[in-house]
Amino acid sequence: MPNKTFFWFFLPTGLAMILFIGLPIISTGIQSFYAQHDQVVKEVKKCDPFGCTVSIVVDQEKTSKIREEKPLGKFNGFGTYVDRNHLAIEEIRKFWNETNSFGEFVDQVTNLPFYKALIFTLTYCLFVTPNVLLLGFIIALSLNAVTRRIRGPLIFGTILPMIVTPLVGSLVLFWMIDAEGIIGANLQMLMDDPYLSLKSSKTLTWITIIIYGIWHHSPFAFVVFYAALQTVPQEPVEAAIIDGASRWQRVRHIVLPHIYPVVTFVALISLMDNFRVFEPIIGFSAEGSAQSLSWLIYDNLVNEEVILFGSAAATSMMTIVGIAILLAPVLIRTWKEFRTAR
Amino acid sequence: MEYGLDKRSNALKIFNTTFIIVWLLVACFPFIWTFWGSFKVRADFFSRADWWYAITAFNTLLETGGKFTTDAYSQAWTEGEFWKASRNTVIVTFFVVTISLFLGTLGAYALSRSTRNYAFWILIAALIFRAMPHITLVSGYLFPFFQLQIWGILPTTIVVLVAINQPFTLWLLYSFFKTVPKELDESALIDGCSYFQAFRHIIMPVMWPGVITAGLFSLMLAYNDFTVTALLLNQENHTMVPKIQSYLGTNQHEGNLMWAVSAVVSATAPLFMLVMFFQRQVISGLTAGAVKG
Numbered sequence: 001m002p003n004k005t006f007f008w009f010f011l012p013t014g015l016a017m018i019l020f021i022g023l024p025i026i027s028t029g030i031q032s033f034y035a036q037h038d039q040v041v042k043e044v045k046k047c048d049p050f051g052c053t054v055s056i057v058v059d060q061e062k063t064s065k066i067r068e069e070k071p072l073g074k075f076n077g078f079g080t081y082v083d084r085n086h087l088a089i090e091e092i093r094k095f096w097n098e099t100n101s102f103g104e105f106v107d108q109v110t111n112l113p114f115y116k117a118l119i120f121t122l123t124y125c126l127f128v129t130p131n132v133l134l135l136g137f138i139i140a141l142s143l144n145a146v147t148r149r150i151r152g153p154l155i156f157g158t159i160l161p162m163i164v165t166p167l168v169g170s171l172v173l174f175w176m177i178d179a180e181g182i183i184g185a186n187l188q189m190l191m192d193d194p195y196l197s198l199k200s201s202k203t204l205t206w207i208t209i210i211i212y213g214i215w216h217h218s219p220f221a222f223v224v225f226y227a228a229l230q231t232v233p234q235e236p237v238e239a240a241i242i243d244g245a246s247r248w249q250r251v252r253h254i255v256l257p258h259i260y261p262v263v264t265f266v267a268l269i270s271l272m273d274n275f276r277v278f279e280p281i282i283g284f285s286a287e288g289s290a291q292s293l294s295w296l297i298y299d300n301l302v303n304e305e306v307i308l309f310g311s312a313a314a315t316s317m318m319t320i321v322g323i324a325i326l327l328a329p330v331l332i333r334t335w336k337e338f339r340t341a342r
Numbered sequence: 343m344e345y346g347l348d349k350r351s352n353a354l355k356i357f358n359t360t361f362i363i364v365w366l367l368v369a370c371f372p373f374i375w376t377f378w379g380s381f382k383v384r385a386d387f388f389s390r391a392d393w394w395y396a397i398t399a400f401n402t403l404l405e406t407g408g409k410f411t412t413d414a415y416s417q418a419w420t421e422g423e424f425w426k427a428s429r430n431t432v433i434v435t436f437f438v439v440t441i442s443l444f445l446g447t448l449g450a451y452a453l454s455r456s457t458r459n460y461a462f463w464i465l466i467a468a469l470i471f472r473a474m475p476h477i478t479l480v481s482g483y484l485f486p487f488f489q490l491q492i493w494g495i496l497p498t499t500i501v502v503l504v505a506i507n508q509p510f511t512l513w514l515l516y517s518f519f520k521t522v523p524k525e526l527d528e529s530a531l532i533d534g535c536s537y538f539q540a541f542r543h544i545i546m547p548v549m550w551p552g553v554i555t556a557g558l559f560s561l562m563l564a565y566n567d568f569t570v571t572a573l574l575l576n577q578e579n580h581t582m583v584p585k586i587q588s589y590l591g592t593n594q595h596e597g598n599l600m601w602a603v604s605a606v607v608s609a610t611a612p613l614f615m616l617v618m619f620f621q622r623q624v625i626s627g628l629t630a631g632a633v634k635g
Contacts, residue, residue, distance in 0.1 A: 001456045001537065003450060003455075003458070005452070005537045006452045006456050006458075006461075009448045009449065009452035009537070009538075009541075010448070010449050010452045010453070010464070012444075012445045012448060012449070013446060013449035013508050013512065014449065014464075015447040015449065016445060016501070016504060016505040016508055017468070017505055017508050018502065018506075019505065020479075020483075020502055020505030020506070020593055021471045021479060021505055021506065021508075021509075022471075023480075023482070023484025024483050025474070025478045025479070025482060026482075026616075027482040027483075027485065027486055028478060028479075028481055028482035031481070031482070031485055031546065045443070047373070049628060071485075071488075072485070079634070089421070100634065106493065111387045139362075139365055140361055142361050143357045144352070145358055146358075147363065152621070154362065154366065156618055157370050157623065158365070158366065158620055159371055159621075159624070160369055160370055160373060160614070160626075162614065163562065163613060163614070163617050163624075164373075164566070164610055165565075165566035165567070165568060165583055167583055167586065167587060168566075168569070168583070168606050168609065168610060169390060170587070171586070171590075171602070171606060172372045172373060172375075172606065173372055174392045175376065175379070175603065176372060176375060177386070178555065180388040180393075181393070182390065182396065183543060185393040186393065205496060212399070215369070223625055224623075227625065228631050234411075238551070247354075260351045266629070269550070272472075272473045273429070276475035276476070276477070277478060278475075278567075278569070278570055281408070282587065285590075294475050294477045294478075297477045297478065297480075297481050298477055298569075298573075300481075300482065301477075301481060301484060301573055302573070307379050307484065309481070309484065309485050312481040313481055313482070314602070316477070316478035316481045316482070317478075319478050320474065320477055320478055323474065323475070325471050326473075327470065327473055329399045331470075334466065338462060
C-alpha cells in the first residue's frame with residue numbers, strides 16, 4: 001500500500017491514540033514536576049477590650065488568585081518523586097541510620113505508602129499470575145475431555161467471572177464473604193470466632209483479593225488454552241499412547257511444548273492486567289489494609305480538598321516505569337526476531 | 343479430543359466430573375446468590391442474626407408481606423436515578439462501539455496491507471499503549487480537561503474510551519484482516535477501484551465476523567469501564583458502574599446497599615444475555631492473536 005493511502009487510512013485512529021494516549025502520558029510527565037500551591041497565610045490582628053491577639057489565617061483571596069494564575073502549581077522538580085509519599089529517600093536514610101536490625105528497617109520502609117502499595121501490587125502479581133495459568137490450564141484440559149454436546153453451556157458458565165467488570169465481580173464476592181454474608185457467617189461458626197471478619201485481618205484481606213484475582217482471570221487463560229488444545233496434532237499423541245506414555249507424560253512432553261507460545265502470551269497479558277489491580281480494592285472496601293499503585297493514584301485524584309495532580313502524576317510515572325520493566329523482555333525479543341526476519 | 347486408543351479409567355472420569363462441577367459452582371454461584379438475594383430486604387441478605395434468613399426470607403415476609411420483593415429494584419431505578427445511569431451507559435456504549443469500529447477497521451486494514459517497517463512499529467507502539475494502566479492516563483487527562491472546561495460531559499468520555507480502546511481493536515482486527523487473502527483487494531485494484539472502494543465494497547462484506555467480535559469487545563470495555571467514567575464524568579452524567587459505587591457510599595443508610603445489589607443484577611443481566619448470544623465471537627476474539635503464537 002502506498003504511503004499516502006496508508007496515511008489517510010491510519011490518520012483517524014492514529015490521531016485518537018496520539019491525542020488521548022500519547023499526549024496524556026506527556027502531560028502526566030509534566031504535571032509530576034509541579035506541586036500544588038501552598039496556601040497564602042496572613043497575620044490578622046484582633047483587638048478586644050482585653051488586649052490584642054495575632055492569629056494566622058488563610059488568605060482565601062490571594063490563595064485562589066495564585067491558583068488561578070498558575071493552575072499547574074509551583075515547580076517542584078523531582079521534589080514530589082522523593083517526598084514521603086513516593087520514594088521517600090530521606091526517610092529511608094533515616095531509618096537505615098536509626099534502626100538496629102535489618103528486619104526493623106524493612107518493617108519501617110514497608111510502612112511508607114509507596115512501598116506498601118508496591119509490595120501489595122507485586123505480591124498480587126506474583127500469586128495471581130502463576131495460579132491463573134495453572135487453573136486455566138486444568139479447566140481447559142478437563143473441559144476438553146467432556147462430551148462435545150454439553151461443552152457450550154459449560155464454557156458459558158466458566159467465562160462468567162471474566163465478563164463482569166472487576167468492581168461488580170468483587171462486590172458479588174464481597175457480599176458473600178463479609179461477616180453478614182453466607183460464607184462469612186458460616187466461617188465464623190466453623191471457627192467459633194464471632195469477630196472473625198475480612199476487615200479485621202490484613203492477611204485475610206490480601207488472601208481474599210488474591211483469590212478474587214484468580215477467580216476473575218482464570219477464565220481468560222482457560223479460553224486461550226482451550227482454543228490452543230484444539231490445535232494439538234493427533235498423530236504424536238496416538239504414537240505416545242501406543243508407546244505406553246502415561247497421561248501426565250503426554251501432557252508434559254506433547255501438549256505443553258505445543259501450546260508453549262500461547263502460555264507466554266497469556267502470562268504476559270495477565271501480568272499486565274494484574275499490575276494495574278485497583279477496582280477489587282474498592283469492591284472489597286479494603287483500602288485500610290491493601291493498597292495498590294493504581295489505588296494510590298485514584299486516591300490522589302479523588303482527594304476532597306484539592307486534587308493532588310503532582311502526586312498522582314509522580315506515582316503514574318513510576319507505574320509506567322514498572323510496566324516498562326515488565327514489558328522489556330518481550331520487546332527485546334520482538335526486536336531481535338524482527339531484525340533476524342529482515 | 344476423542345481418542346479411540348485412549349481409555350480413561352473410571353477414577354479419572356469421576357475426578358474430572360467432580361472438578362468441573364466444583365469449578366462451575368465457584369464460577370457461577372456468586373451470581374446466582376446475588377440474583378436470589380436482590381429480591382430480599384437488607385435484613386435478610388445481610389443478616390446479622392442468621393444467614394439462613396436469606397433463604398427463608400424471614401424479614402422480607404415481615405416487612406413486605408411476601409417472600410420476594412422488588413422494592414430494591416423500583417427504588418434504585420426511580421429514587422436512586424439508576425434509569426439515568428443506564429441511559430448514559432447506553433449512549434456511551436453506542437457511540438464508543440460505532441466510532442471505534444469505524445476508526446479501527448480503517449486503521450487495521452491499512453496495517454494489514456502495508457509491507458513497510460513502520461506498520462510493525464505502529465503495532466508494537468499499540469501493544470505498549472495497551473499495557474498502560476487506565477488510571478495513569480486519567481491522571482494525565484484531568485488537568486487539561488479542567489482547563490479546557492470539557493470535564494464531566496459524555497462526549498469527552500466517549501472520545502477517551504474510543505482512544506483507550508483503539509490498541510486492542512487494532513490488534514484484533516489486524517489479525518482478522520490478515521486472514522482475508524490479499525488477492526481479493528488486489529484484483530479489485532486492477533479493475534480500477536481505489537483503495538477505499540476496495541475496502542468498502544470488497545473487504546468489508548467478508549469481514550463481518552471479525553467486526554462483530556471487535557464490536558463486542560468495545561462494547562464490553564465501554565459498558566464495564568469504571569476508572570474513566572468515575573473520574574471523568576460528573577455526578578449527573580455517571581454511567582452504571584460508577585453509580586453502583588456511589589450507592590456503596592461510606593455512610594450508607596438502610597436502603598442503599600440493597601440498591602447496589604439490585605443495580606449490580608440490572609447491570610449484569612444484559613451483559614450475560616449478550617455473551618450467551620455471541621459466545622462464539624467472544625471466544626474467537628480472545629484467541630485471535632494468541633493461537634497463531
